[in-house]
Amino acid sequence: MNQTTSNPKTTLTPAAFHILLVLADGENHGYAIMREVAEHTQGKMRLGPGSLYGTIKRMLADGWIEESDERPDPQLDDERRRYYRLTGVGMKLVQAEAKRLEQLVKVARGKRLLPNSGSVR
Amino acid sequence: MNSIPSANSFPVSLRIYRALLVAYPKKFREHYETHMVQVLRDSLRYEYHRHGLSGVIDLWLHIFADLLVTALMERISERSQYMFSPKVILWGGVASAFGGFFWLMTVIAPSSGGPGIELALILGMGGLVGLYSRQAGQGGRLGLAGFALGIIGTVLALATLWWGFTSGRLSSSTISSEPVVAASGILILSLAFLTLGIGLALLGVASLRAKTPHRWRGLPLGLGLLSAILGITFWLAFYVPLSQGRNPFDPWSLGNYGLVAVFFLFALLGLGWIGLGTMLATEANSDITQSPPASA
Numbered sequence A: 001m002n003q004t005t006s007n008p009k010t011t012l013t014p015a016a017f018h019i020l021l022v023l024a025d026g027e028n029h030g031y032a033i034m035r036e037v038a039e040h041t042q043g044k045m046r047l048g049p050g051s052l053y054g055t056i057k058r059m060l061a062d063g064w065i066e067e068s069d070e071r072p073d074p075q076l077d078d079e080r081r082r083y084y085r086l087t088g089v090g091m092k093l094v095q096a097e098a099k100r101l102e103q104l105v106k107v108a109r110g111k112r113l114l115p116n117s118g119s120v121r
Numbered sequence B: 001m002n003s004i005p006s007a008n009s010f011p012v013s014l015r016i017y018r019a020l021l022v023a024y025p026k027k028f029r030e031h032y033e034t035h036m037v038q039v040l041r042d043s044l045r046y047e048y049h050r051h052g053l054s055g056v057i058d059l060w061l062h063i064f065a066d067l068l069v070t071a072l073m074e075r076i077s078e079r080s081q082y083m084f085s086p087k088v089i090l091w092g093g094v095a096s097a098f099g100g101f102f103w104l105m106t107v108i109a110p111s112s113g114g115p116g117i118e119l120a121l122i123l124g125m126g127g128l129v130g131l132y133s134r135q136a137g138q139g140g141r142l143g144l145a146g147f148a149l150g151i152i153g154t155v156l157a158l159a160t161l162w163w164g165f166t167s168g169r170l171s172s173s174t175i176s177s178e179p180v181v182a183a184s185g186i187l188i189l190s191l192a193f194l195t196l197g198i199g200l201a202l203l204g205v206a207s208l209r210a211k212t213p214h215r216w217r218g219l220p221l222g223l224g225l226l227s228a229i230l231g232i233t234f235w236l237a238f239y240v241p242l243s244q245g246r247n248p249f250d251p252w253s254l255g256n257y258g259l260v261a262v263f264f265l266f267a268l269l270g271l272g273w274i275g276l277g278t279m280l281a282t283e284a285n286s287d288i289t290q291s292p293p294a295s296a
Helices: A014-023 A030-040 A049-062 A088-110 B011-023 B026-083 B086-108 B116-135 B140-166 B172-177 B179-210 B219-243 B254-283
Strands: A065-068 A083-086
Touching: A014 A030, A014 A049, A014 A065, A014 A083, A014 A088, A030 A049, A030 B026, A049 A065, A049 B026, A083 A088, B011 B026, B086 B116, B086 B254, B116 B140, B116 B179, B116 B254, B140 B179, B172 B179, B179 B219, B219 B254
Parallel strands: none
Antiparallel strands: A065 A083
16 A cells, blocks of 8 residues: 555645645646646746646655546637546645644744734734 | 737747657656646746746746756656566565575585675675665665665675785785785775675664565664674774784684684575575565655
C-alpha cells in the first residue's frame, strides 16, 4: 500500500497544496489551474508547464487527484484539454493542511505578529 | 492595446518549445507534451495580451528555467524508478550472497592466492545497490547517505588493495622488511572498511526506520558494525605496529591475534552477506512502495 495516500500528515509541497486548493472548487484543466494559482498568490507562485504537469503526475500517482472525463461545456471547450479533480484522499490532505496553517496563524496572532481577524485597518 | 493573437499564433515559440521538450523522459513526453504545449500557447496569448512583447520575453525566461529544473527532476525520478525495480533487488541479493561466499572462501582457503576479498567487495556493491533499492526511497536522506558511504568505502578498499598488491606495498615481504612503507596502505584500508561500516550502519538504521525489509531487518546494521570493527582491527593490530616500524607478525605481537580476529570477522561477514542476499532475493517482489515519504 502506498503510504502517501493513507497518511494525512504527509507534507505537501507549496505547488501541490495550491493545486489542491484550486481543485477544491471543482474539476479544472492545467492552464486554468496555473492561472488560479498565480491569482491566489498574487503572482508570487508562477507554475511553468513542467512544474505543473510534474506535480500533477506525482499527485495522480499518489492518488490525491484523478482525471475526469466530463467537460463543463464540450461546445465551448477544447476537447484535447485534460481535466483533473480531487479524490477523497486529496480532499482530506488539503483540509488537514489548511487546518495546520490555521493553527499556525492563531499562534502568530497570539504573539501579535498578525492583526486580529476582527480588527479594522 | 495589443489585439489577442489567434490560436495559431507564436508558431516559432511553440516549435522551439516542442523541440526543447526532448529534455524530458520519453514516457513523460508521451503523457504530457500536448498539454504542456497547449498551456504554453495559452500563456503566450495571455502575456502578449497583457504585457506585449516584454511579457512574452519574461514568460520565455520563466519557461526556460522551469524546463531546465523540471526536466532534470523527471530524469532523476525516472532513474530512481528503474533503481527501485524488483530485478535490481533480486540481482543485488544474488550478488550479495556470492560476495558472502567469497568472504568465507578467504577463511576456508586463505592461501589459495585468488582475488577473494576483491570479488567479495565487488559483489558486495551489488548487495548495497539491492538493499538501497529494497528501501525504495523510504530510507530518505539517511539511506542515500549510507548507500553513498558504502559505495565510497568499497571503492576505496578495492583501490587500496589493487594499489597495494600491484606496487608490492602490501606484500608480506614489504610488511616484514619495510613496515613504515606498508603502514600507509593499511591505514587507508582500515579507513575504507570503517567508511563502508558507517555506510552500512546508516543503511541499517534507515532500514529499521523505513521498516523494510520485512525480515532480518537488523542485518544491515550488524554488517555495518562488523565492517567497522574490521576497519578498527586493521588499524589497531596492523597499522599501529607498522607505523612504529615494527613487524606486526613478530612473535607475541598484536598482529598475530589481529589476524585471528580478521579471519573471524571475515567468516561473520561472509555469513552476514549471504543472509542479506537471501533476504533480498526472497523479498525482491514483495510490496515495494515507490513514492518518497514526504513529497508531493
